Amino acid sequence: MVTLKYGRAEATVISGELTAYKVDDHEYIHQKGSPGWRNSDTEMFPIIGPTADAGYQVQTPRDVAIQDQHGLLREMKYDLVSHTAVKALFIKRYIANTRIANSKYPDKSSKEMLFWPYDFAFSKRYQLTDEGLEIGFHIAAPRDSPFMLGYHPAFKLHSDNPVVVANKKTITLDEILAVGSRAYQVANCEKIILKDVGELQIRTEGFGHFMLWTEVPNMLCIEPITFYPYAVPQTNLHEGFQFTKEAPVEFKVILSTTPN
Template identity: 60%
Template sequence: MTILTLPKQQVRIDQGELVGYLVDGHELIHQKGNPGWRNSDTEMFPIIGPTNEADFKVKTPRGEAFQDQHGLLRELEYELLESTETKAVFEKRYQANTPIKNSKYPGKSAAPELFWPYDFNFKKAYHLKEDGLEICFEIEGEDGMPFMLGYHPAFNLATEHPIIKTHEKEISIPEVMAVGSRALQVPKESSIILNDQLELTIKTEGFEHFMLWTEVPNMVCIEPITFYPYAVEQANLDTGFSYLEGGTVKRFKVFIYPI
């Protein structure tokens, strides 16, 4: 377990996963074992969305790749590169075309192995600051590599009627639940507010949208994404790709500001 601390704040990280964020005694992160989801956070990379209707195949410039829902990154293990009282950096590395066992097979998937036809390095860095928590993602890979990125944190809900606020409207938890597994799209937003036990502001850099998901009233996933996958047929998921440019590192940031 990696622990970051500042006065009135504590962050707990388990092998790269954000499993706790305490602010003035309030736990902001969904706890494993509670109803809703078996994780606390994860990443969606190099794709977002399900692939079962496309036989788990995704088109790339180098041919078809086998990917299960939300990509193969979550099947890899993080390595801790750096750790201080207020900062921790983790990394995953992948070599092109390496077969990766799919943990969903056979119970929840018909794809026993997954692969991606590009090399990449993926870093996830936590930085605890006086005003909140910054999470930075760095993607380094081959020139022209297609990708999508989504961050999938689950927030603990402690009050009876929490509200999610965007620039244009307010969204209730029952509204999110009504959408079901597809997740509710919040397009063209870089900032969103969760009013619950605290007023929690989630701001992003690099991401273009959010999507919201929950099936229970005690937690909600507020997910920054580069592409909303349910806007297209699964066979056309490639239309939502961004692309790496040669020699560059793409950076994306999520800021969690508790008030």
């Protein structure tokens, strides 16, 4: 467990997962064990979305990959690289075609092992600053490696009528609940404000879109994504790929209680 502190803010990270973010003792992160979801945050990589209807197969330029919902990164463990009082860096490394055990097998999936045809190193950095909590992602992979990226944090809801403001539109919790497991799409958006008890601003760099998901009234997942997976059939998920360049790819999410 790593605890970061800066001014009035404190963040707790366990094995790379953000399990708490408090400002003036107000908790913004969904707590593990509470109704709604068993996690508090995770990543969706190298694909976003379900794959069961496609036989868990995802076409890549190199070969067909076997992937369960939201990819195999979440099945791997983070290594702590370094940390200070305000910053922590974690990494996951993968060698192409390595078989990774699927935690959904056999109860929720027919695939016992998952694999991806490309090497990658995936870094996740937390840092408390004057702006708030910055979460950075760094993807190092061979040039032209395909990928999608989604960050999947869950926020604790404290009031009866929280709303989300995105692209000058107000979205109610009932509207998000009505969409169900597909998740509510917020396209072409880099900033969302969660209005609950106080306000939390979620700003992003590199993602371009969001989707919103919950099935309970006590939490809300506000997920920056590079691609909304329900825009295409599961057999065509490859249409949502981006491709790495020569330099590593970087993305950023900033949680701020003081909107700019």
